[in-house]
Amino acid sequence: MAVKNFIPAIWEARLLEHLDKTLVYGNLVNRDYEGDIQQQGDTVKINQIGDITINDYDKSTGIKVEDLDSTQTTLTIDQRKYFAFTVDDLDAVQANVLLVDNAMQRASYGLRDAVDRYIAGLYAGAGVVDGLGTDEAPIAITSATKAYEALVDTKTALDEANVPSDGRFVVVPPTFYGYLLKDNRFVAAGTQKTDQVLQTGYIGDAAGFHIYQSNNVPNTDGVKYKVLAGTSAAVTFAQQLLRTEANRSETKFADIVRGQLVFGAKVVQPKALACLTANFK
Template identity: 35%
Template sequence: MAVFPASGNTPVSTFIPQIWAAELMTPLREELVLASPTCVNSDYEGEINGPGDQVHINSLNRPTVVNYSRNADVNAQLLDTDDQILAIDHGKAFAFAVDDVDRIQSAGGGELIFKATEESIQALRIAADAYVGGKMIAGALAANKVTFTVGTDDVFNTLVDYGVILDNADVPLFRRFAVVRPEIKAAMLKHDKFIASSYGSAVPVQNGVIGSLAGFTIAVTPHLPTGVEMIVGSPVATTYGDNLVSLESFRHPTKFAHVVRGLHVAGAKVTRPEALIIASAA
């Protein structure tokens, strides 16, 4: 996907941060795994403007079911919601300067700036996934923190057992996921019950999704938190919101160079901890 204008056609002097920020969020979100819609929801109200913001999450309380007999009155129950606060407590920034000589000598003139910005967005993606992974680990139930041994435990049977845990917690069957390390991905790809999606085809892999197994959408990333082999669950468990709140370019105040800098902020909260399973190395 082309993220930036064609090299050589757009000097930094015509840099429009509002447009670039919107376009850059698309590849950022396509590369996210734990922070993608595969694994989290965006059931929140409000606009995220910067670190320290608070976003309201309204969750509906389940109406009460009552006994009924013929000709009996059924009183209407007023719907009730729980208002929880999503703290925007994740902030990552990048800033780099490109000397005029380096910019002129690089292929395509502004190509160096564009590539450096792309690399910075990649770093923001890795940081966002790590942030969400940490929130999931902290928010999951202690009873749902289990162990998995790569090369010993059968991955299909393990996911079947994890499905039972989620079933007993009334977690919806729809959109269950398992985010795994590359070593577990290798075992899954060799399993005869694995159903590949776009993996291995000409269709780009987005959000790390490679297929399905035992009723779970499978995604892979090498950036799971240290010691964790799999994070399994449903996107109903975790709410996530983010924004690339600033992306700007300006002349360096003391050097013959252009500066590009950006700020990405996010917040995540586990609201249904029973819908997560954390499988750590044994």
């Protein structure tokens, strides 16, 4: 049977290539602990050092030594997704690079969408929210000027929280992007270099942010959009492709290719993540 000649590495390489390339939210987080997971249910203990007091020095009194203060948070790999589809002749498919590539591209699209929606849903953990709208009083963005002003207000909120300016991102819905295109202060992607990363959702820069577009920005029936901004230090993410395997179908003269992905994410630096609540209509 063709299933005996199944080569997992061929399929997994294609899947991971497309999965990483097309992530939006998933490419804006850190993966510092990804190597520590093996299966669903795994947990990673993350220790964080608190602030260290800076004192005035007086040679007559000497110095005071303080104990390090640390907090611990847990990253839990509690999400599991899978795909499964049939192929009539596995040997022929594996020999056809385009077919393998297309199959894994579609599988990775579905996994990517699930991962991105999960990470986007972590907006409730954002530590910077003051002045950026609420569910009861969202910011009304109805013009290019208001869209840019909302970015500036978000930048200011992060500045006041002492969030580093390097590598700041913001993920916006298509309507927000449409407004930005009407503002000359928005530097849209258009050069050869930036066009190469458009597939990751990157659309340009404004107000100190690298701006990304996604249809997965959380919202409630088309209103109260949760626009996340910050740095990759805010969220840690880990995923592991557990296995890709083939089995003979019991109902068809075909092989079944299936795969399983486990992942988890955690807001570990709330102050490095801002949430703008806005309406666009």
